[in-house]
Amino acid sequence: xxxxxxxxxxxxxxxxxxxxxxxxxxxxxxxxxxxxxxxxxxxxxxxxxxxxxxxxxxxxxxxxxxxxxxxxxxxxxxxxxxxxxxx
Amino acid sequence: xxxxxxxxxxxxxxxxxxxxxxxxxxxxxxxxxxxxxxxxxxxxxxxxxxxxxxxxxxxxxxxxxxxxxxxxxxxxxxxxxxxxxxxxxxxxxxxxxxxxxxxxxxxxxxxxxxxxxxxxxxxxxxxxxxxxxxxxxxxxxxxxxxxxxxxxxxxxxxxxxxxxxxxxxxxxxxxxxxxxxxxxxxxxxxxxxxxxxxxxxxxxxxxxxxxxxxxxxxxxxxxxxxxxxxxxxxxxxxxxxxxxxxxxxxxxxxxxxxxxxxxxxxxxxxxxxxxxxxxxxxxxxxxxxxxxxxxxxxxxxxxxxxxxxxxxxxxxxxxxxxxxxxxxxxxxxxxxxxxxxxxxxxxxxxxxxxxxxxxxxxxxxxxxxxxxxxxxxxxxxxxxxxxxxxxxxxxxxxxxxxxxxxxxxxxxxxxxxxxxxxxxxxxxxxxxxxxxxxxxxxxxxxx
Numbered sequence: 001x002x003x004x005x006x007x008x009x010x011x012x013x014x015x016x017x018x019x020x021x022x023x024x025x026x027x028x029x030x031x032x033x034x035x036x037x038x039x040x041x042x043x044x045x046x047x048x049x050x051x052x053x054x055x056x057x058x059x060x061x062x063x064x065x066x067x068x069x070x071x072x073x074x075x076x077x078x079x080x081x082x083x084x085x086x087x
Numbered sequence: 088x089x090x091x092x093x094x095x096x097x098x099x100x101x102x103x104x105x106x107x108x109x110x111x112x113x114x115x116x117x118x119x120x121x122x123x124x125x126x127x128x129x130x131x132x133x134x135x136x137x138x139x140x141x142x143x144x145x146x147x148x149x150x151x152x153x154x155x156x157x158x159x160x161x162x163x164x165x166x167x168x169x170x171x172x173x174x175x176x177x178x179x180x181x182x183x184x185x186x187x188x189x190x191x192x193x194x195x196x197x198x199x200x201x202x203x204x205x206x207x208x209x210x211x212x213x214x215x216x217x218x219x220x221x222x223x224x225x226x227x228x229x230x231x232x233x234x235x236x237x238x239x240x241x242x243x244x245x246x247x248x249x250x251x252x253x254x255x256x257x258x259x260x261x262x263x264x265x266x267x268x269x270x271x272x273x274x275x276x277x278x279x280x281x282x283x284x285x286x287x288x289x290x291x292x293x294x295x296x297x298x299x300x301x302x303x304x305x306x307x308x309x310x311x312x313x314x315x316x317x318x319x320x321x322x323x324x325x326x327x328x329x330x331x332x333x334x335x336x337x338x339x340x341x342x343x344x345x346x347x348x349x350x351x352x353x354x355x356x357x358x359x360x361x362x363x364x365x366x367x368x369x370x371x372x373x374x375x376x377x378x379x380x381x382x383x384x385x386x387x388x389x390x391x392x393x394x395x396x397x398x399x400x401x402x403x404x405x406x407x408x409x410x411x412x413x414x415x416x417x418x419x420x421x422x423x424x425x426x427x428x429x430x431x432x433x434x435x436x437x438x439x440x441x442x443x444x445x446x447x448x449x450x451x452x453x454x455x456x457x458x459x460x461x462x463x464x465x466x467x468x469x470x471x472x473x474x475x476x477x478x479x480x481x482x483x484x485x486x487x488x489x490x491x492x493x494x495x496x497x498x499x500x501x502x503x504x505x506x507x508x509x510x511x512x513x514x515x516x517x518x519x520x521x522x523x524x525x526x527x528x529x530x531x532x533x534x
Contacts, residue, residue, distance in 0.1 A: 028418075032145065034139055037141070
Protein backbone atom coordinates (compact mmCIF):
# COMPACT_ATOMS: atom_id res chain seq x y z
CA UNK A 1 0.00 0.00 0.00
CA UNK A 2 1.43 3.39 -0.89
CA UNK A 3 1.00 6.64 0.97
CA UNK A 4 -1.66 7.95 -1.37
CA UNK A 5 -3.93 4.95 -0.96
CA UNK A 6 -3.46 5.07 2.80
CA UNK A 7 -4.74 8.64 2.96
CA UNK A 8 -7.45 7.96 0.43
CA UNK A 9 -8.68 5.11 2.61
CA UNK A 10 -8.81 7.41 5.59
CA UNK A 11 -10.87 9.99 3.73
CA UNK A 12 -13.23 7.27 2.51
CA UNK A 13 -13.60 6.00 6.04
CA UNK A 14 -14.51 9.44 7.39
CA UNK A 15 -16.99 10.00 4.60
CA UNK A 16 -18.65 6.70 5.33
CA UNK A 17 -18.88 7.41 9.04
CA UNK A 18 -20.58 10.71 8.49
CA UNK A 19 -22.67 10.20 5.41
CA UNK A 20 -22.70 6.57 4.36
CA UNK A 21 -24.94 3.57 4.58
CA UNK A 22 -24.59 -0.08 3.69
CA UNK A 23 -26.54 -1.04 0.57
CA UNK A 24 -27.07 -4.62 -0.67
CA UNK A 25 -27.17 -5.93 -4.22
CA UNK A 26 -29.75 -8.72 -3.68
CA UNK A 27 -29.03 -10.75 -6.81
CA UNK A 28 -25.51 -11.46 -5.54
CA UNK A 29 -26.76 -12.65 -2.14
CA UNK A 30 -27.23 -16.30 -1.19
CA UNK A 31 -28.33 -15.64 2.40
CA UNK A 32 -25.31 -17.34 3.99
CA UNK A 33 -25.56 -15.00 6.96
CA UNK A 34 -21.88 -14.12 7.41
CA UNK A 35 -22.93 -10.44 7.42
CA UNK A 36 -25.43 -10.78 10.28
CA UNK A 37 -22.99 -13.03 12.15
CA UNK A 38 -20.23 -10.41 11.84
CA UNK A 39 -22.33 -7.44 12.90
CA UNK A 40 -21.10 -6.28 16.33
CA UNK A 41 -24.54 -5.00 17.27
CA UNK A 42 -26.56 -7.87 15.80
CA UNK A 43 -28.31 -6.09 12.97
CA UNK A 44 -29.87 -8.69 10.68
CA UNK A 45 -28.04 -7.44 7.60
CA UNK A 46 -28.98 -10.58 5.71
CA UNK A 47 -32.70 -9.85 5.99
CA UNK A 48 -32.06 -6.38 4.54
CA UNK A 49 -30.29 -8.05 1.62
CA UNK A 50 -33.23 -10.42 1.10
CA UNK A 51 -35.62 -7.50 0.98
CA UNK A 52 -33.21 -5.38 -1.06
CA UNK A 53 -33.24 -2.58 1.50
CA UNK A 54 -30.34 -0.43 2.68
CA UNK A 55 -29.27 -0.78 6.31
CA UNK A 56 -31.15 2.20 7.59
CA UNK A 57 -30.95 1.07 11.23
CA UNK A 58 -29.88 4.13 13.17
CA UNK A 59 -27.71 1.92 15.38
CA UNK A 60 -25.53 0.86 12.43
CA UNK A 61 -21.96 1.89 13.21
CA UNK A 62 -20.93 1.71 9.52
CA UNK A 63 -17.98 -0.26 10.84
CA UNK A 64 -17.76 -2.15 7.55
CA UNK A 65 -17.44 -5.64 9.03
CA UNK A 66 -20.35 -6.96 6.96
CA UNK A 67 -19.06 -5.28 3.78
CA UNK A 68 -15.58 -6.71 4.26
CA UNK A 69 -16.61 -10.22 5.21
CA UNK A 70 -19.31 -10.87 2.62
CA UNK A 71 -17.78 -13.54 0.36
CA UNK A 72 -19.81 -12.48 -2.67
CA UNK A 73 -19.45 -8.71 -2.72
CA UNK A 74 -23.15 -8.16 -1.97
CA UNK A 75 -22.69 -5.14 0.28
CA UNK A 76 -21.23 -1.76 -0.44
CA UNK A 77 -21.15 1.65 1.14
CA UNK A 78 -23.19 4.27 -0.56
CA UNK A 79 -22.96 7.90 0.24
CA UNK A 80 -26.17 9.55 1.36
CA UNK A 81 -26.60 13.20 0.80
CA UNK A 82 -27.21 14.40 4.33
CA UNK A 83 -27.97 17.90 3.10
CA UNK A 84 -30.50 16.76 0.54
CA UNK A 85 -33.66 18.80 0.78
CA UNK A 86 -31.96 21.55 2.73
CA UNK A 87 -31.53 23.81 -0.26
CA UNK B 88 -60.10 -20.42 0.32
CA UNK B 89 -57.42 -21.54 -2.11
CA UNK B 90 -55.14 -24.38 -1.10
CA UNK B 91 -51.56 -24.12 -2.31
CA UNK B 92 -49.11 -26.94 -1.92
CA UNK B 93 -45.38 -26.46 -2.47
CA UNK B 94 -43.13 -29.49 -2.52
CA UNK B 95 -39.57 -28.66 -1.51
CA UNK B 96 -38.02 -26.37 1.07
CA UNK B 97 -35.37 -24.45 -0.83
CA UNK B 98 -35.30 -20.84 -1.91
CA UNK B 99 -37.68 -21.39 -4.85
CA UNK B 100 -40.29 -22.75 -2.41
CA UNK B 101 -39.96 -19.91 0.08
CA UNK B 102 -40.02 -17.33 -2.69
CA UNK B 103 -43.16 -18.89 -4.20
CA UNK B 104 -44.85 -18.89 -0.80
CA UNK B 105 -43.98 -15.21 -0.35
CA UNK B 106 -45.41 -14.36 -3.77
CA UNK B 107 -48.63 -16.26 -3.08
CA UNK B 108 -49.01 -14.61 0.31
CA UNK B 109 -48.46 -11.17 -1.22
CA UNK B 110 -51.44 -11.73 -3.52
CA UNK B 111 -53.71 -13.94 -1.44
CA UNK B 112 -53.73 -13.09 2.28
CA UNK B 113 -56.37 -15.75 3.05
CA UNK B 114 -54.71 -18.62 1.19
CA UNK B 115 -53.80 -21.85 2.88
CA UNK B 116 -50.14 -22.48 2.01
CA UNK B 117 -48.45 -25.78 2.79
CA UNK B 118 -44.80 -26.67 2.19
CA UNK B 119 -43.92 -30.35 2.13
CA UNK B 120 -40.31 -31.50 2.35
CA UNK B 121 -38.30 -34.55 3.28
CA UNK B 122 -35.28 -32.47 4.31
CA UNK B 123 -35.43 -32.39 8.09
CA UNK B 124 -33.47 -29.16 8.18
CA UNK B 125 -36.14 -27.26 6.27
CA UNK B 126 -35.16 -23.98 4.63
CA UNK B 127 -31.58 -22.81 4.96
CA UNK B 128 -28.91 -21.27 2.77
CA UNK B 129 -27.64 -24.12 0.65
CA UNK B 130 -24.76 -22.09 -0.87
CA UNK B 131 -23.81 -21.11 2.68
CA UNK B 132 -22.74 -24.72 3.34
CA UNK B 133 -19.34 -23.83 1.83
CA UNK B 134 -18.78 -21.17 4.50
CA UNK B 135 -20.00 -23.51 7.22
CA UNK B 136 -17.38 -26.01 6.08
CA UNK B 137 -14.63 -23.39 6.25
CA UNK B 138 -15.78 -22.35 9.71
CA UNK B 139 -16.67 -18.79 8.70
CA UNK B 140 -20.21 -19.20 9.87
CA UNK B 141 -21.79 -21.61 12.38
CA UNK B 142 -24.34 -24.13 11.11
CA UNK B 143 -27.23 -22.53 13.00
CA UNK B 144 -26.59 -19.26 11.21
CA UNK B 145 -27.51 -20.84 7.87
CA UNK B 146 -31.21 -20.76 8.79
CA UNK B 147 -31.80 -17.48 7.10
CA UNK B 148 -35.47 -16.82 7.58
CA UNK B 149 -36.18 -14.86 10.77
CA UNK B 150 -39.16 -15.77 13.02
CA UNK B 151 -41.10 -12.64 12.10
CA UNK B 152 -40.85 -13.55 8.42
CA UNK B 153 -42.25 -17.03 9.14
CA UNK B 154 -45.09 -15.38 11.01
CA UNK B 155 -45.87 -13.10 8.08
CA UNK B 156 -45.70 -16.01 5.66
CA UNK B 157 -48.22 -17.92 7.77
CA UNK B 158 -47.56 -21.21 6.00
CA UNK B 159 -47.70 -24.75 7.29
CA UNK B 160 -44.48 -26.81 7.07
CA UNK B 161 -44.93 -30.56 6.73
CA UNK B 162 -42.37 -33.39 6.76
CA UNK B 163 -42.81 -36.20 4.30
CA UNK B 164 -41.82 -37.58 0.94
CA UNK B 165 -44.23 -36.99 -1.93
CA UNK B 166 -44.47 -40.21 -3.91
CA UNK B 167 -47.15 -39.48 -6.50
CA UNK B 168 -49.47 -36.79 -7.78
CA UNK B 169 -53.03 -37.86 -8.49
CA UNK B 170 -53.78 -35.11 -10.94
CA UNK B 171 -57.43 -35.85 -11.60
CA UNK B 172 -58.19 -35.74 -7.84
CA UNK B 173 -55.83 -32.79 -7.19
CA UNK B 174 -54.15 -34.76 -4.43
CA UNK B 175 -50.50 -35.52 -3.57
CA UNK B 176 -49.76 -38.92 -2.09
CA UNK B 177 -47.18 -38.78 0.70
CA UNK B 178 -44.95 -41.66 1.83
CA UNK B 179 -46.70 -44.15 -0.45
CA UNK B 180 -50.17 -43.38 0.82
CA UNK B 181 -49.60 -42.79 4.55
CA UNK B 182 -51.47 -39.56 4.00
CA UNK B 183 -52.69 -37.44 1.12
CA UNK B 184 -52.64 -33.66 0.73
CA UNK B 185 -55.24 -31.97 -1.47
CA UNK B 186 -54.31 -28.90 -3.52
CA UNK B 187 -55.79 -26.37 -5.89
CA UNK B 188 -52.37 -25.30 -7.18
CA UNK B 189 -49.19 -27.30 -6.82
CA UNK B 190 -45.53 -26.30 -7.15
CA UNK B 191 -42.71 -28.77 -7.60
CA UNK B 192 -39.50 -27.24 -6.31
CA UNK B 193 -37.78 -30.42 -5.23
CA UNK B 194 -34.29 -29.44 -6.35
CA UNK B 195 -31.52 -31.73 -7.47
CA UNK B 196 -29.06 -34.19 -6.03
CA UNK B 197 -25.34 -34.81 -6.37
CA UNK B 198 -24.30 -37.50 -8.82
CA UNK B 199 -21.86 -40.12 -7.67
CA UNK B 200 -19.24 -41.66 -9.91
CA UNK B 201 -20.04 -45.22 -10.92
CA UNK B 202 -16.94 -46.95 -9.59
CA UNK B 203 -16.34 -49.88 -7.25
CA UNK B 204 -16.20 -48.77 -3.62
CA UNK B 205 -18.52 -45.77 -3.95
CA UNK B 206 -20.64 -47.10 -1.05
CA UNK B 207 -17.71 -47.14 1.38
CA UNK B 208 -17.77 -45.09 4.56
CA UNK B 209 -15.72 -41.96 3.93
CA UNK B 210 -17.14 -41.14 0.50
CA UNK B 211 -18.79 -37.74 0.84
CA UNK B 212 -20.72 -35.21 -1.24
CA UNK B 213 -22.02 -31.72 -0.50
CA UNK B 214 -25.76 -31.59 -1.03
CA UNK B 215 -27.37 -30.89 2.32
CA UNK B 216 -26.63 -29.48 5.74
CA UNK B 217 -26.46 -33.09 6.89
CA UNK B 218 -23.62 -33.74 4.43
CA UNK B 219 -21.66 -30.73 5.70
CA UNK B 220 -22.07 -31.84 9.33
CA UNK B 221 -20.95 -35.32 8.33
CA UNK B 222 -17.84 -33.97 6.57
CA UNK B 223 -16.85 -31.87 9.58
CA UNK B 224 -17.26 -34.85 11.92
CA UNK B 225 -15.33 -37.14 9.57
CA UNK B 226 -12.53 -34.60 9.13
CA UNK B 227 -11.76 -34.74 12.84
CA UNK B 228 -10.55 -38.32 12.49
CA UNK B 229 -9.10 -38.14 8.99
CA UNK B 230 -5.73 -37.12 7.65
CA UNK B 231 -5.98 -37.09 3.90
CA UNK B 232 -8.77 -36.58 1.39
CA UNK B 233 -8.97 -36.95 -2.36
CA UNK B 234 -11.36 -34.58 -4.13
CA UNK B 235 -12.87 -35.78 -7.40
CA UNK B 236 -14.83 -33.61 -9.79
CA UNK B 237 -15.02 -30.03 -10.94
CA UNK B 238 -16.85 -26.72 -10.73
CA UNK B 239 -17.59 -24.70 -7.64
CA UNK B 240 -18.59 -27.57 -5.37
CA UNK B 241 -15.33 -29.49 -5.83
CA UNK B 242 -13.41 -26.40 -4.82
CA UNK B 243 -15.69 -25.77 -1.86
CA UNK B 244 -15.10 -29.32 -0.69
CA UNK B 245 -11.34 -28.99 -1.12
CA UNK B 246 -11.19 -25.70 0.79
CA UNK B 247 -13.59 -26.90 3.45
CA UNK B 248 -11.47 -29.97 4.08
CA UNK B 249 -8.27 -27.90 4.23
CA UNK B 250 -9.93 -25.59 6.76
CA UNK B 251 -10.70 -28.70 8.81
CA UNK B 252 -7.02 -29.64 8.77
CA UNK B 253 -7.25 -32.44 6.27
CA UNK B 254 -4.55 -32.76 3.61
CA UNK B 255 -6.21 -32.47 0.22
CA UNK B 256 -5.24 -34.02 -3.08
CA UNK B 257 -7.39 -32.86 -5.99
CA UNK B 258 -7.54 -35.02 -9.10
CA UNK B 259 -8.60 -33.54 -12.44
CA UNK B 260 -9.38 -35.59 -15.53
CA UNK B 261 -8.32 -32.79 -17.83
CA UNK B 262 -5.43 -30.36 -17.81
CA UNK B 263 -7.08 -27.50 -15.94
CA UNK B 264 -9.78 -26.44 -13.49
CA UNK B 265 -13.35 -25.66 -14.70
CA UNK B 266 -12.33 -25.52 -18.34
CA UNK B 267 -15.82 -25.02 -19.75
CA UNK B 268 -16.42 -21.71 -17.95
CA UNK B 269 -13.01 -20.26 -17.14
CA UNK B 270 -10.34 -19.50 -19.71
CA UNK B 271 -6.84 -20.86 -19.37
CA UNK B 272 -5.45 -17.91 -17.42
CA UNK B 273 -8.38 -17.89 -15.02
CA UNK B 274 -8.00 -21.63 -14.39
CA UNK B 275 -4.30 -21.13 -13.72
CA UNK B 276 -4.96 -18.29 -11.28
CA UNK B 277 -7.35 -20.47 -9.29
CA UNK B 278 -5.04 -23.50 -9.42
CA UNK B 279 -2.12 -21.39 -8.22
CA UNK B 280 -4.17 -20.17 -5.28
CA UNK B 281 -5.26 -23.70 -4.46
CA UNK B 282 -1.62 -24.74 -4.38
CA UNK B 283 -0.86 -21.83 -2.06
CA UNK B 284 -3.59 -23.25 0.20
CA UNK B 285 -1.57 -26.51 0.21
CA UNK B 286 -3.97 -28.38 -2.06
CA UNK B 287 -1.99 -30.70 -4.32
CA UNK B 288 -3.41 -31.00 -7.83
CA UNK B 289 -2.93 -33.96 -10.15
CA UNK B 290 -3.89 -33.54 -13.80
CA UNK B 291 -5.01 -36.20 -16.29
CA UNK B 292 -6.03 -38.43 -13.41
CA UNK B 293 -9.20 -40.48 -13.56
CA UNK B 294 -10.74 -42.35 -10.68
CA UNK B 295 -11.05 -46.08 -11.32
CA UNK B 296 -11.84 -47.49 -7.91
CA UNK B 297 -12.20 -46.50 -4.28
CA UNK B 298 -10.26 -48.88 -2.08
CA UNK B 299 -11.61 -49.93 1.28
CA UNK B 300 -10.87 -51.97 4.35
CA UNK B 301 -13.53 -53.03 6.87
CA UNK B 302 -16.09 -50.91 5.02
CA UNK B 303 -14.02 -47.74 5.22
CA UNK B 304 -12.10 -45.79 2.60
CA UNK B 305 -8.34 -46.38 2.66
CA UNK B 306 -7.41 -45.01 -0.74
CA UNK B 307 -8.20 -44.72 -4.42
CA UNK B 308 -6.89 -46.26 -7.56
CA UNK B 309 -6.57 -44.28 -10.77
CA UNK B 310 -7.18 -45.65 -14.26
CA UNK B 311 -3.39 -45.53 -14.72
CA UNK B 312 -3.08 -48.04 -11.89
CA UNK B 313 -1.56 -45.55 -9.46
CA UNK B 314 -2.85 -45.84 -5.90
CA UNK B 315 -3.26 -42.92 -3.50
CA UNK B 316 -3.86 -43.39 0.21
CA UNK B 317 -6.67 -41.37 1.81
CA UNK B 318 -9.44 -41.56 4.42
CA UNK B 319 -11.98 -39.39 2.61
CA UNK B 320 -13.09 -39.29 -1.01
CA UNK B 321 -15.10 -36.12 -1.70
CA UNK B 322 -17.05 -36.18 -4.96
CA UNK B 323 -18.58 -33.32 -6.95
CA UNK B 324 -19.07 -34.51 -10.50
CA UNK B 325 -22.34 -32.71 -11.18
CA UNK B 326 -25.96 -32.86 -10.19
CA UNK B 327 -29.24 -34.20 -11.47
CA UNK B 328 -32.70 -32.70 -11.04
CA UNK B 329 -35.01 -34.85 -8.90
CA UNK B 330 -37.44 -36.10 -11.51
CA UNK B 331 -38.87 -39.22 -9.86
CA UNK B 332 -42.08 -37.58 -8.64
CA UNK B 333 -42.72 -35.88 -11.96
CA UNK B 334 -42.14 -38.98 -14.06
CA UNK B 335 -44.31 -41.08 -11.71
CA UNK B 336 -47.12 -38.58 -12.23
CA UNK B 337 -47.22 -38.04 -15.98
CA UNK B 338 -45.39 -34.71 -16.05
CA UNK B 339 -43.28 -34.12 -19.14
CA UNK B 340 -39.57 -34.07 -18.42
CA UNK B 341 -36.42 -33.70 -20.43
CA UNK B 342 -33.28 -33.04 -18.36
CA UNK B 343 -35.55 -31.22 -15.91
CA UNK B 344 -39.30 -30.68 -15.62
CA UNK B 345 -40.34 -28.77 -18.72
CA UNK B 346 -42.21 -25.54 -18.03
CA UNK B 347 -43.68 -22.78 -20.13
CA UNK B 348 -42.87 -19.12 -19.55
CA UNK B 349 -45.40 -19.05 -16.70
CA UNK B 350 -43.52 -21.88 -14.96
CA UNK B 351 -46.43 -24.23 -15.59
CA UNK B 352 -45.84 -27.87 -16.50
CA UNK B 353 -47.83 -29.78 -19.11
CA UNK B 354 -50.44 -30.53 -16.41
CA UNK B 355 -53.06 -28.01 -15.35
CA UNK B 356 -52.44 -26.34 -11.97
CA UNK B 357 -48.99 -27.91 -11.58
CA UNK B 358 -45.93 -25.67 -11.72
CA UNK B 359 -42.18 -26.20 -11.32
CA UNK B 360 -39.31 -23.90 -10.25
CA UNK B 361 -35.70 -23.96 -9.15
CA UNK B 362 -33.06 -26.61 -9.90
CA UNK B 363 -35.68 -29.12 -11.03
CA UNK B 364 -37.27 -26.87 -13.65
CA UNK B 365 -36.12 -26.70 -17.24
CA UNK B 366 -37.78 -23.42 -17.98
CA UNK B 367 -38.48 -21.63 -21.22
CA UNK B 368 -36.09 -18.82 -21.99
CA UNK B 369 -38.26 -16.61 -24.16
CA UNK B 370 -35.26 -14.76 -25.59
CA UNK B 371 -33.65 -17.87 -27.09
CA UNK B 372 -36.72 -20.12 -27.29
CA UNK B 373 -34.74 -22.85 -25.55
CA UNK B 374 -35.61 -24.59 -22.32
CA UNK B 375 -32.66 -24.41 -19.96
CA UNK B 376 -31.56 -25.65 -16.56
CA UNK B 377 -30.11 -23.29 -13.98
CA UNK B 378 -28.65 -24.35 -10.67
CA UNK B 379 -28.20 -20.90 -9.24
CA UNK B 380 -29.73 -19.29 -6.18
CA UNK B 381 -31.14 -16.13 -7.70
CA UNK B 382 -32.85 -17.70 -10.74
CA UNK B 383 -34.39 -20.22 -8.32
CA UNK B 384 -35.73 -17.35 -6.26
CA UNK B 385 -37.03 -15.54 -9.34
CA UNK B 386 -38.62 -18.67 -10.78
CA UNK B 387 -40.26 -19.44 -7.43
CA UNK B 388 -41.57 -15.90 -7.21
CA UNK B 389 -42.93 -16.01 -10.79
CA UNK B 390 -44.53 -19.43 -10.24
CA UNK B 391 -46.13 -18.18 -7.02
CA UNK B 392 -47.64 -15.15 -8.76
CA UNK B 393 -49.05 -17.31 -11.55
CA UNK B 394 -50.43 -19.82 -9.06
CA UNK B 395 -52.17 -16.95 -7.29
CA UNK B 396 -53.77 -15.91 -10.58
CA UNK B 397 -51.49 -13.02 -11.50
CA UNK B 398 -50.31 -13.98 -14.96
CA UNK B 399 -46.62 -13.12 -15.07
CA UNK B 400 -44.08 -14.42 -17.59
CA UNK B 401 -40.64 -15.46 -16.39
CA UNK B 402 -37.99 -13.31 -17.99
CA UNK B 403 -34.69 -15.01 -17.63
CA UNK B 404 -31.87 -12.62 -16.81
CA UNK B 405 -28.42 -13.32 -18.22
CA UNK B 406 -26.89 -16.09 -16.13
CA UNK B 407 -25.14 -14.46 -13.22
CA UNK B 408 -23.23 -15.95 -10.37
CA UNK B 409 -20.86 -14.63 -7.81
CA UNK B 410 -18.68 -17.11 -6.07
CA UNK B 411 -15.43 -17.29 -4.21
CA UNK B 412 -12.91 -19.44 -5.99
CA UNK B 413 -9.89 -20.21 -3.85
CA UNK B 414 -10.46 -17.03 -1.88
CA UNK B 415 -10.96 -14.90 -4.97
CA UNK B 416 -14.40 -13.36 -5.45
CA UNK B 417 -15.45 -14.11 -8.99
CA UNK B 418 -18.50 -12.97 -10.91
CA UNK B 419 -19.53 -14.80 -14.04
CA UNK B 420 -22.12 -13.09 -16.22
CA UNK B 421 -23.82 -14.15 -19.43
CA UNK B 422 -22.01 -16.17 -22.07
CA UNK B 423 -18.34 -16.59 -21.39
CA UNK B 424 -17.15 -19.21 -23.80
CA UNK B 425 -17.17 -22.78 -25.00
CA UNK B 426 -14.64 -25.37 -24.00
CA UNK B 427 -15.11 -28.74 -22.41
CA UNK B 428 -14.85 -29.80 -18.81
CA UNK B 429 -14.22 -33.47 -18.54
CA UNK B 430 -14.71 -33.32 -14.76
CA UNK B 431 -18.37 -32.39 -14.99
CA UNK B 432 -21.23 -34.32 -16.49
CA UNK B 433 -24.19 -32.20 -17.53
CA UNK B 434 -24.26 -29.17 -15.31
CA UNK B 435 -22.48 -28.40 -12.06
CA UNK B 436 -24.01 -26.67 -9.06
CA UNK B 437 -23.75 -22.90 -9.18
CA UNK B 438 -23.72 -23.15 -12.92
CA UNK B 439 -25.85 -22.24 -15.88
CA UNK B 440 -25.97 -23.75 -19.33
CA UNK B 441 -25.99 -20.25 -20.83
CA UNK B 442 -22.37 -19.81 -19.83
CA UNK B 443 -21.35 -22.40 -22.36
CA UNK B 444 -23.11 -20.87 -25.35
CA UNK B 445 -20.36 -19.76 -27.64
CA UNK B 446 -21.09 -16.17 -28.53
CA UNK B 447 -20.00 -14.60 -31.76
CA UNK B 448 -17.62 -12.49 -29.81
CA UNK B 449 -14.07 -11.46 -29.33
CA UNK B 450 -12.34 -11.69 -26.01
CA UNK B 451 -10.96 -8.47 -24.64
CA UNK B 452 -9.10 -8.90 -21.43
CA UNK B 453 -7.34 -6.87 -18.90
CA UNK B 454 -5.79 -7.18 -15.51
CA UNK B 455 -3.20 -9.18 -13.71
CA UNK B 456 -2.95 -12.02 -11.29
CA UNK B 457 -5.68 -11.34 -8.73
CA UNK B 458 -7.77 -8.67 -10.44
CA UNK B 459 -8.88 -9.86 -13.78
CA UNK B 460 -11.63 -8.82 -16.11
CA UNK B 461 -12.64 -10.74 -19.19
CA UNK B 462 -15.30 -9.35 -21.49
CA UNK B 463 -16.95 -11.12 -24.37
CA UNK B 464 -17.42 -8.27 -26.81
CA UNK B 465 -20.04 -8.92 -29.48
CA UNK B 466 -20.93 -6.83 -32.53
CA UNK B 467 -23.22 -4.45 -30.63
CA UNK B 468 -23.42 -5.84 -27.13
CA UNK B 469 -21.27 -7.22 -24.38
CA UNK B 470 -22.24 -10.89 -24.29
CA UNK B 471 -20.62 -11.99 -21.10
CA UNK B 472 -17.91 -11.30 -18.56
CA UNK B 473 -15.77 -12.86 -15.87
CA UNK B 474 -14.72 -10.49 -13.10
CA UNK B 475 -12.13 -11.83 -10.69
CA UNK B 476 -10.90 -10.07 -7.59
CA UNK B 477 -12.03 -6.45 -7.42
CA UNK B 478 -15.79 -6.46 -7.87
CA UNK B 479 -16.47 -2.76 -8.24
CA UNK B 480 -17.15 -3.17 -11.96
CA UNK B 481 -19.24 -6.29 -11.87
CA UNK B 482 -22.58 -4.66 -11.09
CA UNK B 483 -22.11 -2.15 -13.90
CA UNK B 484 -21.21 -4.88 -16.38
CA UNK B 485 -24.13 -7.02 -15.25
CA UNK B 486 -26.51 -4.16 -16.01
CA UNK B 487 -24.88 -3.40 -19.36
CA UNK B 488 -25.37 -7.05 -20.32
CA UNK B 489 -28.86 -7.40 -18.82
CA UNK B 490 -30.11 -4.24 -20.55
CA UNK B 491 -28.45 -5.32 -23.81
CA UNK B 492 -26.98 -1.88 -24.10
CA UNK B 493 -25.52 -0.80 -27.42
CA UNK B 494 -21.77 -0.58 -26.98
CA UNK B 495 -21.00 0.55 -30.54
CA UNK B 496 -19.60 3.92 -29.29
CA UNK B 497 -16.98 2.19 -27.12
CA UNK B 498 -16.44 -1.06 -29.00
CA UNK B 499 -13.30 0.06 -30.82
CA UNK B 500 -11.81 1.43 -27.60
CA UNK B 501 -12.50 -1.84 -25.76
CA UNK B 502 -10.71 -3.85 -28.41
CA UNK B 503 -7.66 -1.59 -28.66
CA UNK B 504 -4.39 -3.23 -27.73
CA UNK B 505 -3.71 -2.53 -24.07
CA UNK B 506 -7.06 -0.79 -23.57
CA UNK B 507 -7.96 0.18 -20.03
CA UNK B 508 -11.28 -1.62 -20.19
CA UNK B 509 -12.35 -0.62 -16.71
CA UNK B 510 -11.97 3.11 -17.39
CA UNK B 511 -13.77 2.91 -20.73
CA UNK B 512 -16.69 1.05 -19.16
CA UNK B 513 -17.04 3.32 -16.17
CA UNK B 514 -17.02 6.44 -18.36
CA UNK B 515 -19.59 4.91 -20.70
CA UNK B 516 -21.82 3.85 -17.81
CA UNK B 517 -21.59 7.20 -16.01
CA UNK B 518 -22.59 9.13 -19.13
CA UNK B 519 -25.45 6.75 -19.82
CA UNK B 520 -26.91 6.76 -16.33
CA UNK B 521 -26.70 10.53 -16.11
CA UNK B 522 -28.85 10.82 -19.21
CA UNK B 523 -31.14 7.88 -18.48
CA UNK B 524 -32.24 7.45 -14.88
CA UNK B 525 -34.49 4.49 -15.74
CA UNK B 526 -31.50 2.18 -15.99
CA UNK B 527 -31.36 1.99 -12.23
CA UNK B 528 -32.22 -1.58 -11.22
CA UNK B 529 -35.58 -2.43 -9.76
CA UNK B 530 -36.39 -5.43 -7.63
CA UNK B 531 -38.98 -7.86 -8.94
CA UNK B 532 -39.94 -8.94 -5.45
CA UNK B 533 -42.47 -6.20 -4.82
CA UNK B 534 -46.07 -6.96 -4.06
